[in-house]
Amino acid sequence: xxxxxxxxxxxxxxxxxxxxxxxxxxxxxxxxxxxxxxxxxxxxxxxxxxxxxxxxxxxxxxxxxxxxxxxxxxxxxxxxxxxxxxxxxxxxxxxxxxxxxxxxxxxxxxxxxxxxxxxxxxxxxxxxxxxxxxxxxxxxxxxxxxxxxxxxxxxxxxxxxxxxxxxxxxxxxxxxxxxxxxxxxxxxxxxxxxxxxxxxxxxxxxxxxxxxxxxxxxxxxxxxxxxxxxxxxxxxxxxxxxxxxxxxxxxxxxxxxxxxxxxxxxxxxxxxxxxxxxxxxxxxxxxxxxxxxxx
Numbered sequence: 361x362x363x364x365x366x367x368x369x370x371x372x373x374x375x376x377x378x379x380x381x382x383x384x385x386x387x388x389x390x391x392x393x394x395x396x397x398x399x400x401x402x403x404x405x406x407x408x409x410x411x412x413x414x415x416x417x418x419x420x421x422x423x424x425x426x427x428x429x430x431x432x433x434x435x436x437x438x439x440x441x442x443x444x445x446x447x448x449x450x451x452x453x454x455x456x457x458x459x460x461x462x463x464x465x466x467x468x469x470x471x472x473x474x475x476x477x478x479x480x481x482x483x484x485x486x487x488x489x490x491x492x493x494x495x496x497x498x499x500x501x502x503x504x505x506x507x508x509x510x511x512x513x514x515x516x517x518x519x520x521x522x523x524x525x526x527x528x529x530x531x532x533x534x535x536x537x538x539x540x541x542x543x544x545x546x547x548x549x550x551x552x553x554x555x556x557x558x559x560x561x562x563x564x565x566x567x568x569x570x571x572x573x574x575x576x577x578x579x580x581x582x583x584x585x586x587x588x589x590x591x592x593x594x595x596x597x598x599x600x601x602x603x604x605x606x607x608x609x610x611x612x613x614x615x616x617x618x619x620x621x622x623x624x625x626x627x628x629x630x631x632x633x634x635x636x637x638x639x640x641x642x643x644x645x646x647x648x649x650x651x652x653x654x655x
Contacts, residue, residue, distance in 0.1 A: 438524075455562055
């Protein structure tokens with residue numbers, strides 16, 4: 361007795377198998393492309409995480425691996441100084457530091473050609489040359505070498521190659537060590553005292569042909585981060601964002617002077633030093649450029 365066939369006709373079955381095969385091929389192809397896309401993102405994210413971890417580790421060691429294209433810093437163009445910043449005799453008299461003349465060329469010839477500026481803060485003992493090492497691979501050189509280029513744990517005041525030497529950058533950072541003998545940037549601690557903060561408002565920077573006058577607007581402890589790289593202050597819209605959040609970054613414990621508070625159109629000079637016993641922190645004294653005097 362023949363059993364009754366309850367299945368599909370042979371032709372329909374063959375067609376169904378063919379459709380299923382096509383669907384499987386399409387699904388496999390989609391999964392393959394999707395997996396490769398996911399793999400690419402995963403590798404990129406892992407790479408970014410490794411870079412961030414490397415930066416964090418090197419910051420803890422007092423060094424920071426530069427991960428941006430250093431060559432591009434030479435191509436950065438910052439706006440010229442506003443004419444209103446140039447002081448005449450009358451306006452300069454109100455902020456004249458009465459500091460002896462600084463001959464940058466002579467210092468370059470007699471001490472070190474990498475001296476390009478001089479920093480002076482009245483009533484602090486901070487009265488030193490500022491240097492920038494020409495070797496970008498050894499940008500922390502002056503953290504462990506003095507103004508003569510000799511090994512010295514006290515170091516010398518310095519800027520990194522991310523800052524130009526004309527002080528046109530939106531944000532210039534000068535680094536200095538904190539020492540038991542009170543040298544270099546140790547006396548930035550004086551700005552912790554609200555009374556001193558209010559009575560020592562000006563910072564002076566001398567270059568070969570100009571004097572820059574800054575007014576202090578904030579002094580506070582901050583995380584040990586690289587300000588220029590972390591906030592990308594070389595880009596105008598990112599600098600504007602940084603300025604907008606400065607009050608929040610400074611925090612409630614900061615000494616501040618709102619009359620000198622910067623806008624996005626101002627230049628900021630930041631002085632940064634270590635804090636004894638707090639390796640993850642730095643002490644910052646920040647000021648706004650308020651005047652320029654041609655020498």
